[in-house]
Amino acid sequence: MIERVDWSAPWLAPWRAVGEALALRVAGGEPQTAALNQAASALQNFPVRFVPQSELPTGVAYEQHIFETAGVPTRDGLHDFFNALLWLHLPLTKQRLNHLQMAQIAQTGIRPVRGPARDALTLFDENAALLRAPDALWDALTAKDWQTLFGVLRPLWREAKVLLFGHALLEKLVFPRKAITAHVYRVAGGGDSLGELDAWLAQDLSEDKLAGKPFAHLPVLGVPGWWPANEAPAFYADASVFRPPRP
Numbered sequence: 559m560i561e562r563v564d565w566s567a568p569w570l571a572p573w574r575a576v577g578e579a580l581a582l583r584v585a586g587g588e589p590q591t592a593a594l595n596q597a598a599s600a601l602q603n604f605p606v607r608f609v610p611q612s613e614l615p616t617g618v619a620y621e622q623h624i625f626e627t628a629g630v631p632t633r634d635g636l637h638d639f640f641n642a643l644l645w646l647h648l649p650l651t652k653q654r655l656n657h658l659q660m661a662q663i664a665q666t667g668i669r670p671v672r673g674p675a676r677d678a679l680t681l682f683d684e685n686a687a688l689l690r691a692p693d694a695l696w697d698a699l700t701a702k703d704w705q706t707l708f709g710v711l712r713p714l715w716r717e718a719k720v721l722l723f724g725h726a727l728l729e730k731l732v733f734p735r736k737a738i739t740a741h742v743y744r745v746a747g748g749g750d751s752l753g754e755l756d757a758w759l760a761q762d763l764s765e766d767k768l769a770g771k772p773f774a775h776l777p778v779l780g781v782p783g784w785w786p787a788n789e790a791p792a793f794y795a796d797a798s799v800f801r802p803p804r805p
Contacts, residue, residue: 559636561585563732568784569722572752577643590634594642601646605653608632608642621659636732640725647752648723650760655683658765678768684726687740687776688759691718696744699774704800708780709791715782719745721755722778734779737799741773 563570565578576597583593594608609629614620624630630645632638645652662676689696695714698707722728722740730738748758777799779785787793794800 559732560639563636567731567734569720569731569778569781570728572721573643573647573728576646580643581639584639590639590642591632594632594639594646597646601649604646605649606630606645608645611638619663621656622663624656625660636729637725640728643728644723644725648756648759650756651723651763652683654760654763655679658763658768661765673769674771675765675769678771678773681741681773682743682763682768683724685724685741686722686773687727687742687778688721688723688745688755689718689742689774689776690745691715696774699742699776702775702801702803704780704794708782708788708794712782720776720781721745727778731778734785736777736779736796738779739775739777739799742776743773 560581563577563581565574565581570577580593580597584590591608591610598604598607606624606628607630609627609631611631611633613629614623614631620631630642632642659676659679662673662679666673666676689699691699692714694711695707695718698704698711722731723743724740727738727740745755745759747762748755780788780794780800782788785793
């Protein structure tokens with residue numbers, strides 16, 4: 559399905575320069591791990607390599623294998639392609655998530671039910687969006703005050719920046735649907751470059767902070783400028799997607 563990715567989608571803009579070229583190589587028949595490792599070799603001090611899924615031993619946790627071998631088990635397909643793409647752009651953050659996962663495994667082992675911190679780590683890795691925004695936007699988002707967020711405050715979105723981090727989220731958006739919703743993590747530091755963001759985020763993430771579920775919920779296609787239909791106010795009147803806050 560890699561050839562179905564529309565790299566002109568606004569949410570893919572930060573990843574397009576690297577991702578589109580890699581996707582073309584993979585679609586042309588080059589093994590996915592080979593293409594990814596070649597891209598990684600051009601980066602300084604890149605912390606991992608991408609290995610076939612078959613290198614993950616039976617009974618060994620995915621996170622443990624990355625931590626112990628610096629090899630990221632990678633299957634062919636969009637899910638692991640987007641995961642690798644995030645490693646290529648934000649390696650410090652991805653490595654920090656891996657270390658936090660391993661700390662949780664060391665404390666509690668592998669259990670069928672994850673604890674609050676490990677559950678939040680997985681949510682972040684799979685479905686997070688990063689938002690740098692003025693206080694008024696963040697307050698309206700956390701309150702699920704959709705009419706204020708996308709109506710009254712719509713001009714304020716010019717001062718906001720949304721960056722999709724979750725690789726499962728990016729995979730779902732290959733076929734956009736109105737109901738696709740991100741877990742939003744607020745960015746309150748770092749600079750404008752991806753490198754500065756990566757360094758800040760790797761320092762900001764902690765078990766305690768994530769265990770507190772510091773997320774807001776955002777239907778991604780509601781971001782102004784990201785989907786033509788959201789120019790009409792009626793787009794946000796769909797309560798099955800833009801749900802009211804719980805009592």
